[in-house]
Amino acid sequence: MADAAVSTEVDHDKTVGKELSKVLADSYNLYLKTHGYHWNVRGLTFRSLHLLFMDQYTEQWTALDEIAERILALGQTAPMTGTAFAGLTSVPEGDPKKTAEDMVRDLADGHKQVIATLKSLVAAAEKAGDGPSQDLANTRLAAHEKHLWMLNATLG
Template sequence: MSNSNNPVVGALRQVVADCYALLGQTHLCHWNVRGPGFFALHTAFEEQYTELFAAVDELAERIRALGALAPGGLSNLAKLSPIEEIAEDSSAEAMVEHLAKANEIVVASLAKARDVAAEAEDSESEDLTIARIQVHQKTIWMLKSYLGE
């Protein structure tokens, strides 16, 4: 497509990959969390991955609106994102720590996309990334609060 070299598109493609990796990790934690915090974490993780699923769609559609193709495919998205996978049998605390760090990676990716969009005078993409940063910062705060930080 004609806009595949657009730096905003490149930055948003990275955000989609990182958000999708986070979504997958959050879903894994939702399924496998155990222990005294099970009910709270199981519910919180479901809320997070449900919100992320809608967000990834919005981000991918922004890429399409910019005239490029959105990334997809699990192996392709995994190659694009630095977010590592957590073991299925991890403790609840390890899961929360992992997801907090993964959300921090997403915030960094979004901040880069925000700055690229601002430089390109793409206010719509900039606005989208700012709103997403706020969601992930709140999630980080909640996860770290669970850990007593």
């Protein structure tokens, strides 16, 4: 009986770890896009967007470590290569030639995607009874919802 419980726990950890890996990949791609747009934004709104993007990518960068460490706490290996992230992410790369307004829209779409991925993590963690992963996901949800709100407010 104890072996079945351990097996179920391991299966839940793998499921939650896989969802966390998707969150990490989406978060990393969104971080890269946000940082790249920070470098490449231009136009009359340059200064305000340059600073907004910096605030957002700085917050995102800090969170990446926490997500990866949670994957490791579940006994799994965190993805770390571009190839691994490409196979897990649903956030497309950015385009430095976009207009400032299109960059803001693209980042808003990226946050929407990360929010959807985080909601899948919440569901998997809840099913697994994994409170720490739920807490992490809910904290990240709040951060991405705030970033999305700021981007949408910028668009008017």
